[in-house]
Amino acid sequence: MTNHSRRYHWIDGKPYTPSGGETIDLINPSTEQLLGQVPAGTAADVDRAVAVAVGAFADWSTTSPQQRAEILARAAEGMQRQGKELAEVITAEVGAPAKISLSAQVGFPLNVLRSHVDILRDFAWSETIANSLVLKEPVGVVGAISPWNFPIQLVMAKLAPALAAGCTVVLKPSEYTPLTAYLLAEIFQEAGLPDGVFNIVCGTGPVVGEAISRHPLVNMVSMTGSTRAGRQVFAAASTTVKRMHLELGGKSASLVLPDADFDKAVRTTIDQAFFNSGQACLAWSRMLVPQERMAEAAEIAASQAALYRSGDPTSSETDLGPQQNKACFDRVQEYIGEAMASDATLVAGGPGRPDGIDRGWFVRPTVFADVRPGDRIAQEEVFGPVMSIIGYRDPQEGVAIANDSIFGLHGAVWAGDEQAAMPYVRQLRTGRIDVNGAKTNLVSPFGGYKQSGFGRELGIYGFESYLEIKSVQLAGDDTGGLEAGIRVREAQG
Template sequence: MIASDNRSGDDARFYVDGRWEERSHAARIAVVNPFSEEIVGHVAAGSSADVDLAVAAARRAFETFSRSTVDERLALLGRVLALLEERAELFAQAIVTEMGAPIGFARSAHVPFAIAHVRTQMEVLRHYKFLSIEDGFAISKEPIGVCALITPWNWPLYQITAKVAPAIAAGCTVVLKPSELSPYSAQLFAQVMHDAGAPAGVFNLVGGTGEVVGAALAAHPDVDMISITGSTRAGVLVAQAAAATVKRVVQELGGKSPNLFLDDADFEQGVAKGVLAGMRNAGQSCSAPTRMLVPESRLAEVEALALAAVSGITLGDPRNEKTSMGPIANAAQYARVQAMIASGIEDGARLVCGGPGRPDGLGRGYFARPTVFSDVTPAMRVASEEIFGPVLVVMPYRDEAQAIAIANDTVYGLGASVQSGDRNRARRVAARLRAGQVHINYPAWNGHAPFGGYKRSGNGREYGVHGFEEYLETKAVVGY
């Protein structure tokens, strides 16, 4: 099968040291289309030996690539950018197949936002000062080394470029382990890196499970840094495995983000936007604003507005351009969403819409009913645990102080939103929220704004210059 045209099917290859390597004797991992629930192909399950080969290639390449010039790295990233734009539709189709994103959303969000990460890192690289002179010493920023990058299934291409682009911009070399549940976009990306002329060993791809490949990368003594996007549980395991070699660990993990409506917010527009923000990508976003905090006096109004917003969602075949919500990406996550909806009912949350089971008219596929709970209290599981599905909880509050307390009453701290007609008031509230990125009144996505978590949502930052600097070491040269 030709890698540049691979959207599904069997592909037992890894990309190591500048070439595709066949692993025909490796164990196979089935890839399931979440719409049809059918196996559409298999990929190879990597081993610790595969990791050793990829890391060795990256280590050899680092000696030269770490000394490459800014112009050389800009040229490489520019070629990557051009190829991603040229092959955008291939990536969109792959994402539909492997994780069920609607084709319209894949074309309008998954792929263009992924491409934007490359463009953003080129902008950062053009202006970054790698050497600065202080009073009696110099500060040199240098590439950290071999970077292991572990990416998730929910935004497969987006998370790849969010990690690979800054690593390459910094002069690091890479071993990528994509999710085995959504591997096709990663294989297409590896072909882009090859066709863009990445020097051998600068970019490597080894597929497989977190338990084997992820663990081997985290513990590997020749890996200088590991960056993982995934569940908090996975992030903890990676950090524990990495501790023995004292490598840098950057984690972008779970979230339970509040969307705090102050009493002067535009409820008519804001509630609908909040529902759609919480449920976009079928709710499978770590920063999704899935806790809607509203004044108790406005609860009935919010429920009606939320119900109206959900009624406008079109579920169905993700290949149909009219579909706005596809299936949950895999069977395990579908079961998790169903269990959490059941727990909300058991804990006494009031269903505004949705509930357990598939939506009417959809007899196959991992489809969950877009669900809104109201009268939710912080003690309920649906208020405290990450669901990762199209489930929104509406939580009433008495006053601003209680609203802020509820917003911060979580082990997570990835994202938060504030809605208010008074921007200064919104800024004041935003300053009190314990989250790595706060949105005021639904701003446009910005690839330069740093993204990452407080508390159990992770360590370190991605995007823009802050994400770029995660891939750099700081050297002080005294007497420079």
């Protein structure tokens, strides 16, 4: 078995010896065997990384957009070349099936990186408003905190816009899945990224994440994770009144209207909800259907769930990998057990591992019908391959059920056509909605309402989150009105 240990941080363009001696074990979720170790970073390690990032900012922020675009383009070429290696590491540390690791876990962030090369080609860094010159400048040092479920995509959604904007970065990858972050650092270094612009400090949230969030020289914190962790980061970052971006939990609803292609809607909802073993904040884990078609929905959903093959994620035959860690496995089992003790109807899956699997944190693809809107499994983020089917009496009640959540991240509306869907799309309180199974767009903004967080990632909206706005008032010609009056009084004063 390959030893993936990285007993160092990455600071100032090279391996950096940790200030402390504690390490974190990395466990393969499919085999429960040790993959390797990484350092358990300290606040002193964060101080060093931030100091280096501050020093590098002066030069990096003044490079031309063309220079930055060239480096990002070379990094994209490097990711393309090393795509297979990146995918293999993701399969080992996340448990994602090989075909998902290459196509999505590597493919999506590669396209995100390329999109920022395109943004830099024609972005307007200034504009004129009357006698004012408005400048757009990098926000400064960015503290990035990423989760374990999509370890490259959710890093790249922060790293690409930050670097494109001219910011420097201190990243805390998840302590469960940090390995690809090191590979990214090496790829960017080969691409010509100056030393100190991208730094990595491994460690836990309560230590490294807290130190990054509180650090007075970190100008912005961008964090993806649970709502509970987001509250902690928000509280820590508020002490220095820095810019915040939080992309947090979800309990997204797929609203199937009476005139929709019912079979397609149900099957696609199951597929989306079970993607990455249900370990996605944007999962449609609630399916809302007309009450009179509950039995039909349950039958279709059960048949779709039965198609999923669990097992060795390195096999091309595997559709569903394990949960990433034992705590997640135990949590999903708790939700399944509680739902079975309720009035919900189990139509697929259930507790325990899939048949024939006795090692690894695999969960049976599970579907419950007749779930009540207020049930815990319908309100809380399960983060596993578990679907709740909820009935509604009329479409307006369906909208009300969809909105009855502390979250508002993602969702779906299925209707006879897009025009019929739009009135319901406008009523849903959520940040992104797919209509009739539309494909993912990696340059449109992504982010949530309510306790799903604030701020947007991806595309031009995400890029502009890493910019400050500076308004420069120029004397020029007398424009009259209020502005001229203010200038006269200043001169007389």
